[in-house]
Amino acid sequence: MRTLVRHGRVALAGSLQSVDLLVEDGRIAAVGDLGAVSVDRTLDATGCYVLPGFIDFHTHVDDWIGPYYLADTYGTSTRTALENGITTLCTFVTQGPDETLLQAMATARAKAEGYSHCDVLWHLTPTTFEAADIDRLRVLAEGGYRTLKLYTTYKAAGIFASYDRIESLFRSLGDLDLRFLVHCEDDALIEAVDASGLDLARPVSHARLRPEAAETEAIRRVVDLAVAHKAALHVVHVSTLKGAQTLEAHRAAGDLSYETCPQYLFLDESWLDRADGHRWLCSPPLRANRAPFLELVRTGAADIIATDHCPFCRQDKDTWDRTDLRQVPNGMPGLGALPHLTWKLWQDDPDHAALALATHLSRNPALRAGVGDRKGTLEPGMDADVVILDPRGPERPLRSSAADTHEAFPGFTSPLAFRHVLLRGEPRVQDGQLTSPRDPAGLLLQPPPATLFTH
Numbered sequence: 001m002r003t004l005v006r007h008g009r010v011a012l013a014g015s016l017q018s019v020d021l022l023v024e025d026g027r028i029a030a031v032g033d034l035g036a037v038s039v040d041r042t043l044d045a046t047g048c049y050v051l052p053g054f055i056d057f058h059t060h061v062d063d064w065i066g067p068y069y070l071a072d073t074y075g076t077s078t079r080t081a082l083e084n085g086i087t088t089l090c091t092f093v094t095q096g097p098d099e100t101l102l103q104a105m106a107t108a109r110a111k112a113e114g115y116s117h118c119d120v121l122w123h124l125t126p127t128t129f130e131a132a133d134i135d136r137l138r139v140l141a142e143g144g145y146r147t148l149k150l151y152t153t154y155k156a157a158g159i160f161a162s163y164d165r166i167e168s169l170f171r172s173l174g175d176l177d178l179r180f181l182v183h184c185e186d187d188a189l190i191e192a193v194d195a196s197g198l199d200l201a202r203p204v205s206h207a208r209l210r211p212e213a214a215e216t217e218a219i220r221r222v223v224d225l226a227v228a229h230k231a232a233l234h235v236v237h238v239s240t241l242k243g244a245q246t247l248e249a250h251r252a253a254g255d256l257s258y259e260t261c262p263q264y265l266f267l268d269e270s271w272l273d274r275a276d277g278h279r280w281l282c283s284p285p286l287r288a289n290r291a292p293f294l295e296l297v298r299t300g301a302a303d304i305i306a307t308d309h310c311p312f313c314r315q316d317k318d319t320w321d322r323t324d325l326r327q328v329p330n331g332m333p334g335l336g337a338l339p340h341l342t343w344k345l346w347q348d349d350p351d352h353a354a355l356a357l358a359t360h361l362s363r364n365p366a367l368r369a370g371v372g373d374r375k376g377t378l379e380p381g382m383d384a385d386v387v388i389l390d391p392r393g394p395e396r397p398l399r400s401s402a403a404d405t406h407e408a409f410p411g412f413t414s415p416l417a418f419r420h421v422l423l424r425g426e427p428r429v430q431d432g433q434l435t436s437p438r439d440p441a442g443l444l445l446q447p448p449p450a451t452l453f454t455h
């Protein structure tokens with residue numbers, strides 16, 4: 001099957017070019033003036049940008065977080081993703097207290113396989129680190145699982161890793177083609193906060209319980225360790241100017257990257273002070289003064305914009321006794337809003353915005369996830385994940401999740417219209433709707449672990 005995308009402006013090598021795009025057998029076959037070529041199907045991209053499929057580098061779906069089940073399944077989340085141009089969903093497999101990492105991976109695979117509308121890639125969150133576990137992580141890393149997630153907080157949830165633990169992992173696994181994703185909030189500084197002076201009935205106190213200093217201290221510590229041990233580090237959901245500046249200052253010294261999320265750019269602490277402010281509880285918390293951080297991100301600083309999509313259902317979010325906000329699960333949805341809010345960062349200059357999407361939502365996340373050889377650009381040979389984006393559609397409200405969640409960005413609208421989205425060459429979305437909702441065609445991008453262990 002040969003498909004030609006014509007009359008669009010194609011994001012290629014950091015610029016927009018008025019060229020045709022030929023897709024064959026699921027891959028980009030050629031780019032250029034291809035007027036005479038014979039094809040089976042032509043897609044008209046007049047007035048549109050033609051961009052590489054987007055990647056949400058950071059989502060939580062179809063899993064338990066403590067006692068709460070996330071409302072989005074692989075089916076609902078990947079549908080929301082694809083209808084908004086996201087052709088690869090990166091999400092987490094977290095090893096639970098009573099299972100091995102391989103068991104957790106098998107569970108996630110069973111939930112995703114045959115239900116996913118876009119491609120899926122897993123970041124692994126191991127929680128046991130015996131010698132045999134480390135050996136298994138080496139095999140997984142060599143087999144295509146190129147990202148490990150670690151947390152400098154959340155002791156009660158059993159996922160906390162001390163700085164000593166992080167250093168020993170950097171030391172024992174740092175030689176692999178493996179990136180360490182770290183949630184940076186210093187647990188000791190959070191523990192040291194005196195809650196007795198806070199009104200815990202008010203959700204805004206959440207911001208005092210998890211102060212900016214906790215994030216910036218953890219980033220400083222983890223960056224130093226990564227540089228010392230030459231480990232590739234990616235700091236997730238950076239929410240502070242100081243944290244981002246620490247990472248920027250050390251870029252030349254190591255393989256460092258970071259992401260931020262739309263909630264830290266478009267929402268601030270005042271949302272926690274609303275009557276329903278608990279719905280915006282997340283960690284790190286929304287911050288008081290987002291303007292200087294927003295300004296830095298608008299220079300193109302953060303490698304990746306990702307959501308930390310965490311779709312707790314309405315009931316779980318709302319069921320607390322209104323005396324202690326620490327009962328509220330931390331996280332909010334964002335998946336369906338990602339390209340729209342990223343666009344808004346640069347909307348005054350649409351060409352710049354289109355190229356920024358190609359960088360921060362496609363190329364950079366593909367590289368950091370270890371799939372830069374097949375995803376993230378529209379060069380010949382790459383998977384034909386293609387977004388044909390009309391920037392002048394009717395303004396519509398954002399919808400972060402199709403599941404039963406509170407909308408994280410109420411009142412926000414976007415003119416972006418997804419005229420076509422191709423997944424590995426097949427048009428799967430037309431005018432913002434799945435073309436075959438009963439035929440999920442997403443691939444699991446990494447091999448089943450069983451194929452990696454021969455004994």
Ligand SMILES: [Zn+2]
Pocket residue numbers: 058059060308
């Ligand atoms: Zn997260």
